[in-house]
Amino acid sequence: MSENREVKARKTILNIHPYTPGKPIWELQSELGLSRIIKLASNENPLGPSPKALEAIQGSLSDIHRYPDASTAKLREVLASKLDMKPEQFIVTNGGDELITLVSEAFLEPGDEIIVLSPSFSEYEFGAHLMGANIISVPFGEQYTFDMDAIIEAVTERTKILCICSPNNPTGTYLPKPVLHHLLDVLPKHILVLFDAAYSQFATAADYTNGLEFVRAGYPMVVLQTFSKIYGLAGLRVGFGAASEDIIRHILKVKEPFNVNALAQAAAVAALHDEEHIRSSLQANTQGREQLYRAFQELRLPFIESMSNFVLVELGPNAKAIYGQLLNRGIIVRYGATWDLPCHVRISVGTESENAALIQALTEIING
Numbered sequence: 001m002s003e004n005r006e007v008k009a010r011k012t013i014l015n016i017h018p019y020t021p022g023k024p025i026w027e028l029q030s031e032l033g034l035s036r037i038i039k040l041a042s043n044e045n046p047l048g049p050s051p052k053a054l055e056a057i058q059g060s061l062s063d064i065h066r067y068p069d070a071s072t073a074k075l076r077e078v079l080a081s082k083l084d085m086k087p088e089q090f091i092v093t094n095g096g097d098e099l100i101t102l103v104s105e106a107f108l109e110p111g112d113e114i115i116v117l118s119p120s121f122s123e124y125e126f127g128a129h130l131m132g133a134n135i136i137s138v139p140f141g142e143q144y145t146f147d148m149d150a151i152i153e154a155v156t157e158r159t160k161i162l163c164i165c166s167p168n169n170p171t172g173t174y175l176p177k178p179v180l181h182h183l184l185d186v187l188p189k190h191i192l193v194l195f196d197a198a199y200s201q202f203a204t205a206a207d208y209t210n211g212l213e214f215v216r217a218g219y220p221m222v223v224l225q226t227f228s229k230i231y232g233l234a235g236l237r238v239g240f241g242a243a244s245e246d247i248i249r250h251i252l253k254v255k256e257p258f259n260v261n262a263l264a265q266a267a268a269v270a271a272l273h274d275e276e277h278i279r280s281s282l283q284a285n286t287q288g289r290e291q292l293y294r295a296f297q298e299l300r301l302p303f304i305e306s307m308s309n310f311v312l313v314e315l316g317p318n319a320k321a322i323y324g325q326l327l328n329r330g331i332i333v334r335y336g337a338t339w340d341l342p343c344h345v346r347i348s349v350g351t352e353s354e355n356a357a358l359i360q361a362l363t364e365i366i367n368g
Helices: 011-015 025-032 051-063 073-083 095-107 123-130 148-153 177-186 212-216 245-252 262-272 275-298 319-328 352-366
Strands: 090-093 113-118 134-139 159-165 192-196 221-226 239-242 310-314 344-348
Touching (some): 011 123, 073 090, 073 239, 073 262, 090 095, 090 245, 095 123, 095 192, 095 239, 095 245, 113 123, 123 134, 148 177, 177 212, 212 221, 275 310, 275 352, 319 352
Parallel strands (some): 113 134, 159 192, 192 221
Antiparallel strands (some): 090 239, 221 239, 310 344
Protein backbone atom coordinates (compact mmCIF):
# COMPACT_ATOMS: atom_id res chain seq x y z
CA MET A 1 0.00 0.00 0.00
CA SER A 2 1.37 3.40 -0.95
CA GLU A 3 2.33 5.95 1.67
CA ASN A 4 -0.57 8.10 2.78
CA ARG A 5 -0.10 11.68 1.65
CA GLU A 6 -2.26 14.75 2.24
CA VAL A 7 -4.27 15.80 -0.79
CA LYS A 8 -3.29 19.39 -1.45
CA ALA A 9 -5.72 22.02 -2.64
CA ARG A 10 -4.81 24.71 -5.15
CA LYS A 11 -2.61 27.39 -3.63
CA THR A 12 -5.11 30.12 -4.40
CA ILE A 13 -7.68 28.35 -2.17
CA LEU A 14 -5.60 29.39 0.83
CA ASN A 15 -6.61 33.00 0.11
CA ILE A 16 -10.33 32.30 0.15
CA HIS A 17 -12.38 32.87 3.28
CA PRO A 18 -15.95 31.52 3.19
CA TYR A 19 -18.67 34.15 3.12
CA THR A 20 -20.17 34.80 6.54
CA PRO A 21 -23.90 35.58 6.31
CA GLY A 22 -25.93 37.41 8.92
CA LYS A 23 -27.07 35.33 11.89
CA PRO A 24 -30.26 33.46 10.93
CA ILE A 25 -33.47 33.96 12.90
CA TRP A 26 -33.88 30.29 13.84
CA GLU A 27 -30.40 30.14 15.35
CA LEU A 28 -30.98 33.09 17.66
CA GLN A 29 -34.42 31.76 18.64
CA SER A 30 -32.81 28.45 19.57
CA GLU A 31 -30.05 30.13 21.58
CA LEU A 32 -32.21 32.58 23.53
CA GLY A 33 -35.62 30.94 23.55
CA LEU A 34 -37.26 34.12 22.26
CA SER A 35 -40.52 34.03 20.32
CA ARG A 36 -39.87 37.25 18.41
CA ILE A 37 -36.67 37.99 16.55
CA ILE A 38 -36.11 41.17 14.53
CA LYS A 39 -33.61 40.61 11.76
CA LEU A 40 -32.03 43.81 10.45
CA ALA A 41 -28.80 42.25 9.22
CA SER A 42 -29.18 40.96 5.67
CA ASN A 43 -30.84 43.81 3.77
CA GLU A 44 -33.98 41.79 3.07
CA ASN A 45 -37.35 43.32 2.18
CA PRO A 46 -39.27 43.64 5.48
CA LEU A 47 -42.59 43.73 3.59
CA GLY A 48 -41.99 40.20 2.35
CA PRO A 49 -42.12 38.81 -1.19
CA SER A 50 -44.19 40.13 -4.05
CA PRO A 51 -47.73 38.72 -3.71
CA LYS A 52 -47.81 38.15 -7.46
CA ALA A 53 -44.61 36.13 -7.15
CA LEU A 54 -46.25 33.91 -4.52
CA GLU A 55 -49.20 33.31 -6.84
CA ALA A 56 -46.83 32.40 -9.67
CA ILE A 57 -45.00 29.91 -7.43
CA GLN A 58 -48.28 28.25 -6.48
CA GLY A 59 -49.23 27.98 -10.13
CA SER A 60 -45.90 26.37 -11.02
CA LEU A 61 -45.71 23.71 -8.30
CA SER A 62 -47.32 20.96 -10.36
CA ASP A 63 -44.52 21.18 -12.94
CA ILE A 64 -41.49 20.88 -10.65
CA HIS A 65 -40.89 17.33 -11.86
CA ARG A 66 -39.67 18.98 -15.09
CA TYR A 67 -36.27 20.61 -15.51
CA PRO A 68 -36.40 24.42 -15.62
CA ASP A 69 -35.86 26.34 -18.83
CA ALA A 70 -32.08 26.41 -19.13
CA SER A 71 -32.23 29.52 -21.32
CA THR A 72 -34.61 31.42 -18.96
CA ALA A 73 -36.25 32.70 -22.16
CA LYS A 74 -39.44 34.14 -20.67
CA LEU A 75 -37.66 36.05 -17.91
CA ARG A 76 -35.12 37.47 -20.36
CA GLU A 77 -37.93 38.57 -22.67
CA VAL A 78 -39.70 40.40 -19.85
CA LEU A 79 -36.44 42.03 -18.75
CA ALA A 80 -35.71 43.12 -22.30
CA SER A 81 -39.17 44.64 -22.68
CA LYS A 82 -39.02 46.51 -19.38
CA LEU A 83 -35.41 47.70 -19.73
CA ASP A 84 -35.42 48.53 -23.47
CA MET A 85 -32.77 46.01 -24.43
CA LYS A 86 -32.54 42.70 -26.29
CA PRO A 87 -33.11 39.33 -24.59
CA GLU A 88 -29.65 38.32 -25.80
CA GLN A 89 -28.17 41.07 -23.60
CA PHE A 90 -29.19 39.27 -20.39
CA ILE A 91 -27.96 36.29 -18.42
CA VAL A 92 -30.05 35.02 -15.51
CA THR A 93 -28.12 33.56 -12.59
CA ASN A 94 -28.49 31.89 -9.21
CA GLY A 95 -28.43 35.20 -7.37
CA GLY A 96 -25.96 37.99 -8.04
CA ASP A 97 -23.19 35.95 -6.41
CA GLU A 98 -23.16 33.43 -9.24
CA LEU A 99 -22.87 36.19 -11.82
CA ILE A 100 -19.77 37.55 -10.08
CA THR A 101 -18.18 34.09 -10.15
CA LEU A 102 -19.13 33.54 -13.80
CA VAL A 103 -17.64 36.88 -14.85
CA SER A 104 -14.43 35.93 -13.06
CA GLU A 105 -14.34 32.52 -14.72
CA ALA A 106 -15.02 33.97 -18.15
CA PHE A 107 -12.51 36.82 -18.13
CA LEU A 108 -9.76 36.35 -15.54
CA GLU A 109 -6.45 34.60 -16.12
CA PRO A 110 -3.92 33.86 -13.35
CA GLY A 111 -1.92 37.01 -12.73
CA ASP A 112 -4.60 39.37 -14.04
CA GLU A 113 -5.62 42.21 -11.73
CA ILE A 114 -9.03 43.29 -10.54
CA ILE A 115 -9.68 46.56 -8.76
CA VAL A 116 -12.09 46.48 -5.82
CA LEU A 117 -13.10 49.29 -3.52
CA SER A 118 -12.82 48.97 0.23
CA PRO A 119 -15.01 48.43 2.13
CA SER A 120 -17.36 46.66 -0.25
CA PHE A 121 -18.95 43.31 -1.07
CA SER A 122 -16.48 40.48 -0.45
CA GLU A 123 -17.64 38.23 -3.29
CA TYR A 124 -15.66 40.25 -5.86
CA GLU A 125 -12.49 39.09 -4.12
CA PHE A 126 -13.78 35.52 -3.97
CA GLY A 127 -14.11 35.37 -7.76
CA ALA A 128 -10.62 36.79 -8.23
CA HIS A 129 -9.03 34.37 -5.77
CA LEU A 130 -10.83 31.49 -7.45
CA MET A 131 -9.09 32.29 -10.73
CA GLY A 132 -5.70 33.14 -9.26
CA ALA A 133 -5.99 36.83 -10.10
CA ASN A 134 -4.44 39.62 -8.05
CA ILE A 135 -6.65 41.98 -6.08
CA ILE A 136 -5.91 45.69 -6.01
CA SER A 137 -7.83 47.32 -3.18
CA VAL A 138 -8.64 51.03 -3.41
CA PRO A 139 -10.02 52.71 -0.27
CA PHE A 140 -12.99 55.03 -0.42
CA GLY A 141 -12.50 58.71 0.10
CA GLU A 142 -13.88 60.89 2.88
CA GLN A 143 -17.36 59.85 4.03
CA TYR A 144 -16.98 56.80 1.79
CA THR A 145 -17.23 58.71 -1.45
CA PHE A 146 -15.75 57.21 -4.62
CA ASP A 147 -12.18 58.44 -5.13
CA MET A 148 -11.85 58.65 -8.93
CA ASP A 149 -8.19 59.70 -8.87
CA ALA A 150 -7.27 56.70 -6.71
CA ILE A 151 -9.24 54.32 -8.93
CA ILE A 152 -7.63 55.57 -12.14
CA GLU A 153 -4.18 55.56 -10.55
CA ALA A 154 -4.65 51.88 -9.62
CA VAL A 155 -5.10 50.85 -13.27
CA THR A 156 -2.22 48.96 -14.90
CA GLU A 157 -1.72 46.92 -18.06
CA ARG A 158 -2.73 43.86 -16.03
CA THR A 159 -6.06 45.33 -14.91
CA LYS A 160 -8.87 43.20 -16.32
CA ILE A 161 -11.93 44.00 -14.20
CA LEU A 162 -13.04 47.00 -12.13
CA CYS A 163 -15.76 46.20 -9.56
CA ILE A 164 -18.07 49.02 -8.53
CA CYS A 165 -21.01 48.60 -6.17
CA SER A 166 -23.45 51.51 -6.35
CA PRO A 167 -25.17 51.97 -3.97
CA ASN A 168 -22.24 50.42 -2.18
CA ASN A 169 -22.59 47.68 0.40
CA PRO A 170 -21.99 48.40 3.33
CA THR A 171 -21.70 52.20 3.10
CA GLY A 172 -24.82 53.08 1.11
CA THR A 173 -22.91 55.68 -0.89
CA TYR A 174 -23.27 55.84 -4.68
CA LEU A 175 -21.43 56.88 -7.82
CA PRO A 176 -23.14 59.85 -9.52
CA LYS A 177 -23.98 59.44 -13.20
CA PRO A 178 -21.60 62.17 -14.52
CA VAL A 179 -18.70 60.72 -12.53
CA LEU A 180 -19.34 57.20 -13.81
CA HIS A 181 -19.57 58.54 -17.36
CA HIS A 182 -16.19 60.25 -16.98
CA LEU A 183 -14.65 57.11 -15.52
CA LEU A 184 -15.88 54.95 -18.39
CA ASP A 185 -14.46 57.40 -20.91
CA VAL A 186 -10.97 57.47 -19.38
CA LEU A 187 -10.59 53.77 -18.59
CA PRO A 188 -8.61 51.67 -21.10
CA LYS A 189 -11.02 49.74 -23.31
CA HIS A 190 -9.60 46.35 -22.27
CA ILE A 191 -11.07 46.77 -18.76
CA LEU A 192 -14.46 45.27 -18.02
CA VAL A 193 -16.51 47.19 -15.45
CA LEU A 194 -18.65 44.99 -13.21
CA PHE A 195 -21.28 47.42 -11.99
CA ASP A 196 -23.17 45.97 -9.05
CA ALA A 197 -26.56 47.68 -8.93
CA ALA A 198 -28.20 45.18 -6.58
CA TYR A 199 -29.66 48.01 -4.49
CA SER A 200 -30.46 50.35 -7.40
CA GLN A 201 -34.24 50.29 -6.90
CA PHE A 202 -33.84 51.96 -3.48
CA ALA A 203 -31.79 54.91 -4.78
CA THR A 204 -33.69 58.21 -4.85
CA ALA A 205 -30.92 60.67 -5.77
CA ALA A 206 -31.56 62.59 -8.99
CA ASP A 207 -28.04 61.92 -10.30
CA TYR A 208 -28.04 58.19 -9.59
CA THR A 209 -27.68 55.71 -12.47
CA ASN A 210 -28.12 51.95 -12.45
CA GLY A 211 -25.59 51.74 -15.28
CA LEU A 212 -27.92 50.27 -17.88
CA GLU A 213 -27.80 53.38 -20.06
CA PHE A 214 -24.06 52.85 -20.46
CA VAL A 215 -24.59 49.22 -21.46
CA ARG A 216 -27.02 50.45 -24.13
CA ALA A 217 -24.37 52.95 -25.25
CA GLY A 218 -21.87 50.13 -25.84
CA TYR A 219 -19.44 50.55 -22.93
CA PRO A 220 -17.66 47.36 -21.74
CA MET A 221 -19.85 46.82 -18.69
CA VAL A 222 -21.77 44.08 -16.94
CA VAL A 223 -24.58 45.45 -14.78
CA LEU A 224 -25.62 43.16 -11.94
CA GLN A 225 -29.13 43.24 -10.51
CA THR A 226 -30.99 40.93 -8.17
CA PHE A 227 -34.48 39.87 -7.15
CA SER A 228 -33.31 39.38 -3.55
CA LYS A 229 -33.83 42.94 -2.36
CA ILE A 230 -36.78 45.11 -3.35
CA TYR A 231 -38.65 42.18 -4.95
CA GLY A 232 -38.35 40.15 -1.74
CA LEU A 233 -37.17 36.89 -3.32
CA ALA A 234 -33.89 36.35 -1.46
CA GLY A 235 -34.78 32.76 -0.61
CA LEU A 236 -35.19 31.81 -4.27
CA ARG A 237 -31.74 33.02 -5.41
CA VAL A 238 -32.29 34.72 -8.75
CA GLY A 239 -30.40 37.64 -10.27
CA PHE A 240 -29.26 38.75 -13.69
CA GLY A 241 -26.53 40.47 -15.61
CA ALA A 242 -26.96 42.91 -18.50
CA ALA A 243 -24.19 43.54 -21.03
CA SER A 244 -23.44 43.54 -24.73
CA GLU A 245 -24.37 40.38 -26.61
CA ASP A 246 -20.69 39.56 -27.11
CA ILE A 247 -19.90 39.77 -23.38
CA ILE A 248 -22.99 37.71 -22.52
CA ARG A 249 -21.94 35.00 -25.00
CA HIS A 250 -18.60 34.66 -23.22
CA ILE A 251 -20.24 34.38 -19.80
CA LEU A 252 -22.76 31.80 -21.03
CA LYS A 253 -19.90 29.46 -21.92
CA VAL A 254 -19.07 28.96 -18.22
CA LYS A 255 -22.65 28.90 -16.90
CA GLU A 256 -23.95 25.56 -15.70
CA PRO A 257 -27.24 24.35 -17.24
CA PHE A 258 -30.41 24.69 -15.17
CA ASN A 259 -28.73 27.13 -12.78
CA VAL A 260 -31.98 28.94 -11.92
CA ASN A 261 -34.87 26.78 -10.72
CA ALA A 262 -38.33 26.88 -12.26
CA LEU A 263 -40.06 28.44 -9.24
CA ALA A 264 -37.49 31.24 -9.11
CA GLN A 265 -37.98 31.98 -12.80
CA ALA A 266 -41.77 32.11 -12.49
CA ALA A 267 -41.60 34.28 -9.36
CA ALA A 268 -39.16 36.73 -10.93
CA VAL A 269 -41.34 37.23 -14.00
CA ALA A 270 -44.35 37.94 -11.79
CA ALA A 271 -42.40 40.22 -9.44
CA LEU A 272 -41.31 42.41 -12.35
CA HIS A 273 -45.00 43.09 -13.06
CA ASP A 274 -45.91 43.79 -9.42
CA GLU A 275 -45.68 47.58 -9.54
CA GLU A 276 -47.68 47.99 -6.31
CA HIS A 277 -45.24 45.86 -4.31
CA ILE A 278 -42.27 47.74 -5.76
CA ARG A 279 -43.84 51.11 -4.98
CA SER A 280 -44.80 50.11 -1.43
CA SER A 281 -41.34 48.68 -0.75
CA LEU A 282 -39.59 51.83 -1.96
CA GLN A 283 -41.90 54.09 0.05
CA ALA A 284 -41.46 52.02 3.22
CA ASN A 285 -37.70 52.03 2.79
CA THR A 286 -37.44 55.76 2.20
CA GLN A 287 -39.59 56.50 5.26
CA GLY A 288 -37.72 53.91 7.32
CA ARG A 289 -34.35 55.46 6.51
CA GLU A 290 -35.59 58.83 7.73
CA GLN A 291 -36.94 57.23 10.90
CA LEU A 292 -33.50 55.76 11.61
CA TYR A 293 -31.70 58.99 10.69
CA ARG A 294 -33.75 60.98 13.23
CA ALA A 295 -33.01 58.47 15.96
CA PHE A 296 -29.28 58.36 15.24
CA GLN A 297 -29.14 62.15 15.31
CA GLU A 298 -30.90 62.22 18.69
CA LEU A 299 -28.46 59.61 20.01
CA ARG A 300 -25.56 61.56 18.49
CA LEU A 301 -24.40 58.53 16.55
CA PRO A 302 -22.47 59.30 13.33
CA PHE A 303 -23.96 57.61 10.28
CA ILE A 304 -23.67 57.68 6.50
CA GLU A 305 -26.70 58.84 4.54
CA SER A 306 -27.66 55.90 2.36
CA MET A 307 -29.14 55.37 -1.08
CA SER A 308 -29.88 51.77 -0.15
CA ASN A 309 -32.00 49.78 2.31
CA PHE A 310 -29.44 49.86 5.12
CA VAL A 311 -27.50 52.43 7.11
CA LEU A 312 -23.89 52.26 8.30
CA VAL A 313 -23.72 53.56 11.88
CA GLU A 314 -20.66 54.30 14.01
CA LEU A 315 -21.03 53.04 17.59
CA GLY A 316 -17.43 53.58 18.66
CA PRO A 317 -15.05 51.18 20.45
CA ASN A 318 -17.97 49.44 22.19
CA ALA A 319 -19.63 48.49 18.90
CA LYS A 320 -19.08 44.76 19.31
CA ALA A 321 -20.48 44.79 22.83
CA ILE A 322 -23.52 46.80 21.71
CA TYR A 323 -24.02 44.37 18.84
CA GLY A 324 -24.00 41.53 21.36
CA GLN A 325 -26.48 43.28 23.64
CA LEU A 326 -28.83 43.81 20.72
CA LEU A 327 -28.57 40.10 19.93
CA ASN A 328 -29.52 39.28 23.51
CA ARG A 329 -32.64 41.36 23.02
CA GLY A 330 -33.51 39.45 19.85
CA ILE A 331 -32.39 42.13 17.39
CA ILE A 332 -29.92 41.07 14.70
CA VAL A 333 -27.78 43.71 12.98
CA ARG A 334 -24.49 43.22 11.12
CA TYR A 335 -21.27 43.87 13.01
CA GLY A 336 -18.76 45.83 10.92
CA ALA A 337 -15.65 43.73 11.58
CA THR A 338 -16.50 41.86 8.36
CA TRP A 339 -15.41 45.00 6.48
CA ASP A 340 -12.62 45.98 8.88
CA LEU A 341 -15.00 48.47 10.48
CA PRO A 342 -14.91 47.29 14.12
CA CYS A 343 -16.51 50.49 15.40
CA HIS A 344 -19.54 50.21 13.12
CA VAL A 345 -22.68 48.20 12.53
CA ARG A 346 -24.80 48.01 9.39
CA ILE A 347 -28.51 48.18 10.10
CA SER A 348 -31.06 47.10 7.51
CA VAL A 349 -34.18 49.23 7.24
CA GLY A 350 -37.12 47.33 8.69
CA THR A 351 -40.80 48.05 9.08
CA GLU A 352 -41.80 51.06 11.18
CA SER A 353 -42.37 48.87 14.24
CA GLU A 354 -39.12 46.94 13.73
CA ASN A 355 -37.18 50.18 13.42
CA ALA A 356 -38.89 51.49 16.57
CA ALA A 357 -37.90 48.38 18.52
CA LEU A 358 -34.29 48.74 17.35
CA ILE A 359 -34.27 52.42 18.30
CA GLN A 360 -35.69 51.72 21.76
CA ALA A 361 -33.16 48.96 22.44
CA LEU A 362 -30.25 51.02 21.17
CA THR A 363 -31.35 54.00 23.27
CA GLU A 364 -31.56 51.90 26.43
CA ILE A 365 -28.15 50.29 25.81
CA ILE A 366 -26.37 53.56 25.04
CA ASN A 367 -27.96 55.42 27.94
CA GLY A 368 -27.07 52.58 30.30
